[in-house]
Amino acid sequence: MDTNTFIHKVLDPFQLLAEEQEKQLIFKENKSFNADIDVVKLHQVLLILLDNAFKYTKTGDSITVTSSLTNKKQWEVSIKNFEPHINEDKLNHIFTKFYREDDSRNKETGGNGLGLSIAKQIVEEHGGNIQAKNVSPTGVVFTFKLRNK
Numbered sequence: 001m002d003t004n005t006f007i008h009k010v011l012d013p014f015q016l017l018a019e020e021q022e023k024q025l026i027f028k029e030n031k032s033f034n035a036d037i038d039v040v041k042l043h044q045v046l047l048i049l050l051d052n053a054f055k056y057t058k059t060g061d062s063i064t065v066t067s068s069l070t071n072k073k074q075w076e077v078s079i080k081n082f083e084p085h086i087n088e089d090k091l092n093h094i095f096t097k098f099y100r101e102d103d104s105r106n107k108e109t110g111g112n113g114l115g116l117s118i119a120k121q122i123v124e125e126h127g128g129n130i131q132a133k134n135v136s137p138t139g140v141v142f143t144f145k146l147r148n149k
Contacts, residue, residue: 001039003075004032007067010046017054024062031068035075035148041122045130048115049079049142056083056140073148074128080141085134094132095120119144 011027018025053063061082070076086094097117123130128146135141 001035001037002032003035003067004029006035006037006039006042007046007065007077010043010050011065014050014054018063021054022059023054023057026062026064028064028066030066033069033075033148035146037126037146038122041125045119045122045144046077046079048119052115052142053079053081053083057081069148070145074145075148076143076145078141078143080135080139082139085138086132086140088134091132091134095130 007027007029011025014025050063050065057063063079063081066076066078066080068076095116097114120130123144123146126146128144130142130144132140132142
């Protein structure tokens with residue numbers, strides 16, 4: 001599957017949501033290539049990450065999606081937003097089933113703490129890895145990398 005075409009198909013419905021919520025959704029395209037992926041499952045990973053990004057991005061802020069081929073021939077997809085930082089000591093736990101960083105977030109945004117653990121499982125089934133890190137001055141970036149077969 002062509003990587004940029006795939007991401008555009010996932011992002012298109014979110015463009016309307018971004019407009020409705022007065023947020024910007026930006027896709028930073030790099031050179032496209034064909035990736036051997038389970039389209040349905042990787043679509044689910046992107047939906048989970050985008051859903052989280054929209055939940056925690058305030059009106060007027062942006063969400064940036066980047067897709068590229070790394071020097072190590074891995075497909076790298078990043079979703080960055082300007083949500084509040086995740087406590088450093090909790091970053092390692094956010095991909096654990098039923099884990100919620102903060103009970104107050106659960107009340108504000110709903111959810112049961114399964115999304116990120118499902119995303120991690122799917123990425124690992126593809127032989128890849130996923131991580132989250134805080135970026136300065138504010139924001140969080142979720143990145144997954146898959147081997148390009």
